Structure formats: C-alpha cells, structure tokens
Amino acid sequence: EVQLVESGGGLVKPGSSLKLSCVASGFTFSSYGMHWIRQAPKKGLEWIALIYYDSSNKYYADSVKGRFTISRDNSKNTLYLEMNSLRSEDTAMYYCAKITGSGDFDYWGQGVMVTVSS
C-alpha cells in the first residue's frame, strides 16, 4: 500500500524557518518525481515545487522561489521542503504528492499544517 506521511509542521513566527518531511512507502520512491502542493485555510490548491526522481531538476512557484528548497534522500525514501523567510501568506496545509510519467498525481499525503503568525 502506497503511503506518504508528512511531518515537521507547526506554529512559527514570520521570518522563521521550518523543514517539512514526507516519508514514502509502498513504492519505489527513487523512480518517481515528487511534488509539494499547499492549501491556505478555506482556499484552493497551489502547486509550489517539483523534484525529479534523481534530483536532477527542481522547479518552484514564483511565490516561494528563493525562499523554499525541495530536496530528497532516496536512501531514506524521504522528500523534504526547507522553508525560509516564512511569511503569514505561507500559512497553509502542505501536501506531498507522487507523480507518474503520465502526469498523474496518483497519491497524496494527509498533509501537515504550517502556521506563520506573530
């Protein structure tokens, strides 16, 4: 059974840093690209980052470029999102998602909440 389990969220002050993790199981993690997608409270979905299966390419939304870094450790089946210079508008539920070669976001984690507030 495929599972994606996010962790590392919490309440932080503006300007702070936080690192999210997404532990994968039930599939060959090192063979698939992975995404981070977020959802602000009562709002829609916003894609924020993609990393290729071998970390050879990384892409970011303009809203987080230069502040967030996506990475992965295939030996640990873990995806990361390092978030710096956090702003109140970064407050959201953060989801990791697996993608297939067909552009199918076929599995999503349960999400982890990040709240940025003074």
Place this chain on the structure above:
Amino acid sequence: DVVLTQTPPTLLATIGQSVSISCRSSQSLLHSNGNTYLNWLLQRTGQSPQPLIYLVSKLESGVPNRFSGSGSGTDFTLKISGVEAEDLGVYYCMQFTHYPPTFGSGTKLEIK
C-alpha cells in the same frame, strides 16, 4: 500562468442525478508530445485531495465508472452519472502541460 476556470462554483444535486462540471483553460493543454495533462481531483471535507481522472479521461484505479472525463484543447468536462452521497466535496481540475502546474478554483458538490 495557465488559468483554469471551473463552472459552476457550486452544484446542488439529488442522489441519482447526473451532473457535469466544466473546466476551461486560458491556453490549449495539448502538449507537444501529444498528451493533454488535465486531471480531476476530489477533496472531501477534512481530507487530502483524491485523484479521480488523469490525461483528460483515464480513470484512476478504484474510482467508480460513474465518473468520466472528456474534452480537448481548452474545454474539459467531468461528468458524474448518478450522484451518490459519497460524492460530495470539492472537485478541482488541474493542468500539468504548462509550468507552473495550476488548479481550478473548485466546484463544491452538495447533496440535496
């Protein structure tokens, strides 16, 4: 960025009724490789999004065949043939043809 416009924003349906949700893109979603990367997702209250359809019309494993997707270019439709109570939630279309991937604003399906 590609803008996906979903209509209607809210849909009120009775059990057994067939309904459709429209997703219109600001640009053609036909990729140069011949694929059209248009997906549909359902988010039930308090849950993470659940994929329903990818590549316009391909059903995810385990998704009931009362769900179907169609369309091409800039106009796409999700149809539910015979709504069931478990179908309530917010439906999103999303595109992955152009960077960055973008999502529609959602259609909330409520059951009468």
